[in-house]
Amino acid sequence: MSLQDRLSTIRDAAVSELMGALDLPALERSKGLFLGPEGRFTALIKELSALAREERPLAGKAINAAKQELEALLAEKRATLERTASLPKEAADFTAPGRRRPLGRLHPLTLVTEDIVRAFRRLGFAVADGPEIEDEYHCFDALNTPSDHPARDAQDTFFIETPGRPLLRTHTSSVQIRVMETMPPPIRIVVPGRVFRRDNADATHNPTFHQIEGLYVDKGVTLGDLKGTVEAVFKDVLGDDIKLRFRPHYFSYTEPSMEIDFTNALVKKLGKDWLEIAGCGMVHPKVFETVAYDPEVWSGWAFGFGIERIAMLRYGITDIRLFYENDTRFLRQF
Ligand code: DAH
Numbered sequence: 001m002s003l004q005d006r007l008s009t010i011r012d013a014a015v016s017e018l019m020g021a022l023d024l025p026a027l028e029r030s031k032g033l034f035l036g037p038e039g040r041f042t043a044l045i046k047e048l049s050a051l052a053r054e055e056r057p058l059a060g061k062a063i064n065a066a067k068q069e070l071e072a073l074l075a076e077k078r079a080t081l082e083r084t085a086s087l088p089k090e091a092a093d094f095t096a097p098g099r100r101r102p103l104g105r106l107h108p109l110t111l112v113t114e115d116i117v118r119a120f121r122r123l124g125f126a127v128a129d130g131p132e133i134e135d136e137y138h139c140f141d142a143l144n145t146p147s148d149h150p151a152r153d154a155q156d157t158f159f160i161e162t163p164g165r166p167l168l169r170t171h172t173s174s175v176q177i178r179v180m181e182t183m184p185p186p187i188r189i190v191v192p193g194r195v196f197r198r199d200n201a202d203a204t205h206n207p208t209f210h211q212i213e214g215l216y217v218d219k220g221v222t223l224g225d226l227k228g229t230v231e232a233v234f235k236d237v238l239g240d241d242i243k244l245r246f247r248p249h250y251f252s253y254t255e256p257s258m259e260i261d262f263t264n265a266l267v268k269k270l271g272k273d274w275l276e277i278a279g280c281g282m283v284h285p286k287v288f289e290t291v292a293y294d295p296e297v298w299s300g301w302a303f304g305f306g307i308e309r310i311a312m313l314r315y316g317i318t319d320i321r322l323f324y325e326n327d328t329r330f331l332r333q334f
Contacts (some may be wrong), residue, residue: 003047003059010040011066018073019084024081031074108334109210109323110236112311113192113273117238118210120190123229125214128189130175132196133166138174144286144315156198169306172213176283179215180291185298186218192307203319210307217283217293218301223256226280226301231258238264238314245274254281254302266316275313278305292318 001010014034021027034041045063048056048106106114117127130138140152141144150156151170158168174189191213199205216225245261258281261274280303285295308320317323317334322330 002118003044003051004062004123007044007059007062007066008064010034010044011070014023014041014070015073017072018077021077021081024078027077027081035043035067035070035074037271041070057182064283065121092194093101097319105331105334107331108311108315108317109307109325111334112314113210113212113307116233116305116307116310117190117192119233120214122236123232125152125188125190125216126164128175128179128191129193130169130172130178130191132169132194133160134169135164138177139167139169139171142177142290143173144290145252145283149252154198156194158198169193171195172199172211173302173304175213176215176302177287180217180288180293185293185300187300188216188218201321203308203321204307208319212305212307214303215283216302217298219298221282221299221301223282223301226282226303230278230280231301234262237310238262241265249279249281251279251281253284253287254279255284257281260303262313264313266313269319275309277309277313278303280304 013234014030017030017033018027021030031039033039036042041063048060048063051059121127137150140149141147142184145151157170157331160166160168172191172195173194175189175193179187179189179191193211193213194208195211196208199207201207216229227244234242234244242262243265245263246258247261249257251257257279259276260278260280262277263272263274267273267275280301283300283302288295288298288300308323311317311323312320
């Protein structure tokens with residue numbers, strides 16, 4: 001075989017070897033096989049001297065051209081392999097969601113509300129809603145709260161000076177009436193919502209805050225059901241090491257009425273034995289009569305929790321105003 005023929009065989013072999021290299025070490029090995037001191041290409045160059053003098057220039061030129069071609073190919077392949085070497089080894093799924101830190105997060109009051117609602121949903125309660133701008137009937141009268149009751153005092157309540165004198169609801173109990181007006185019993189609802197009272201802001205008070213109302217109406221509902229339900233939910237939301245105490249109280253829409261006191265290690269740390277966190281009781285027969293439920297057939301209980309109180313207990317927050325300032329240094333911690 002002529003030197004020219006062997007050159008083209010070796011060149012073809014070198015091209016396919018270089019192009020087939022899968023990584024940088026393989027490429028260097030292939031290079032050595034052809035262009036290294038013991039390489040097939042180098043051997044060919046050595047043969048030049050054995051050729052007749054007049055044949056050398058042409059053969060030399062052909063060898064040089066092939067060598068340059070291979071070196072260019074080598075450089076190109078090296079650049080490609082270097083680029084892919086820095087890529088991830090596994091295929092990337094470009095449809096996967098991003099891993100960037102989310103720009104926003106839920107407010108602590110939202111987190112606590114969602115947890116309480118979730119705990120009640122597990123027990124079969126549905127979520128109901130009602131207006132923040134209420135009328136006196138749903139906020140007071142229908143709840144057996146007479147017009148001379150102190151809760152209706154202009155000092156305690158924001159009235160709107162338009163016909164009908166609507167007001168900002170002072171509690172979510174108004175939604176009990178709205179739900180019973182529209183649905184026959186049995187009823188099992190919770191109502192998270194915002195309420196308003198004329199109060200000066202301090203560490204534990206604010207003119208607007210949030211409550212969760214609960215209402216359960218069925219045949220043969222007892223106070224024992226109320227205690228069991230409330231205890232299960234508080235343990236779910238605030239942990240098993242909590243204690244509740246039911247203390248006699250007065251609300252015009254329940255009879256008997258109670259306040260619920262709460263304690264755990266954190267309450268003790270705050271230097272208190274008990275913290276009052278809710279009002280509750282058995283729905284007053286007069287309330288049932290107002291919504292045309294027969295109190296001889298139906299019985300029920302209701303409660304109202306303050307959400308801020310529960311969030312403060314859960315997170316160890318000692319100033320209620322932090323919830324409303326929207327200071328991102330505070331909010332980022334939840
Ligand atoms: N509405 C009361 C308050 O705002 C809380 C409350 C007490 C709600 C007794 C109830 C209840 O449903 O039965 O302080």
